Amino acid sequence: MEKNIVSVEHLSHKYSKNWAIRDINFEINQKGVLGLLGSNGAGKSTTMNILCGVLNQTEGNVFIDGINLREHPEQAKQLLGFLPQNAPLHLDLTVDEYLRYCAFIRNIEKKQIKAAVEAAKDRCGIAHFSQRLISNLSGGYRQRVGIAQAIIHQPKLVVLDEPTNGLDPIQILEVRKLIREIAEERSVIFSTHILSEVQATCNDIRMIEGGRMVFADTMEAFNNYILPNSLLVSLDNPPALAELEAINGVTSAELLNDQRIRIRFKASGTISKKIVELSINNGWQLTEILLEKSSLDEIFAQLSNRPLR
């Protein structure tokens, strides 16, 4: 069986007196994209910084390809590339100068630096900007340069902290595509507070809220978990709530005002159809029907109260 590229065991960190993360545990496979989702202040950057050896944890262990990061930092860090939230770019250097410098500090042999720089530029689609000053690149291209420095030494794991922050919608799509491409050859973990970002890019998801892990599973399991389970209906001639609650699959009906009702139901795709049919047959005069989607805050609240698998 393949070894996990990352194992995080009982990780906790405290800044002065306050715990930022508590008892975080997860593992990452050798390939694919893992999304670390959490609202602002949830503990994503703290986790990422520890994972990359930039911050020393208060408790727990991180293993990169089986190597204890704290005990053997140099060996473990050779296996990973990191793009922090604020990309460590030197704006007054050209793309080539900067990447050559990154290759040098990554201890790539002198005679292999040119090839490493070319390969990273090709992978990230920036070869045509080799001689351009980084200060003259757009946000999306700067981020590509940031990703290029993270993969210049061909690491097995790439860690990206909020890599699409501050980009425009087209740049976001391009950076997401690049992330998926570089994950074909290695494992990528990236953090974000945007749910749709994880849904669009990741195979697996880990959610942190209030410093604790509240969800750890595949993207598919997550999407099934957050399927809508309530409907808002407006009826000009509504029946008694008990009549709605008697419909097979409905778990509750709540009157919001004279005509608006929230109907909660067990996972099933047929409830809306049934309500429309019953409205026609019974003269309830349906004027509006919509599936309610949970907000990210609601999802976090639900998940925080749910035991981890």
Ligand SMILES: Nc1ncnc2c1ncn2[C@@H]1O[C@H](COP(=O)(O)OP(=O)(O)OP(=O)(O)O)[C@@H](O)[C@H]1O
């Ligand atoms: N250097 C620090 N000193 C003290 N407290 C800190 C420090 N860095 C982070 N914190 C606190 O730790 C908690 C977790 O912060 P962290 O930056 O890890 O969260 P995050 O999920 O990355 O948030 P964001 O998306 O806003 O960057 C927050 O309450 C934050 O205020």
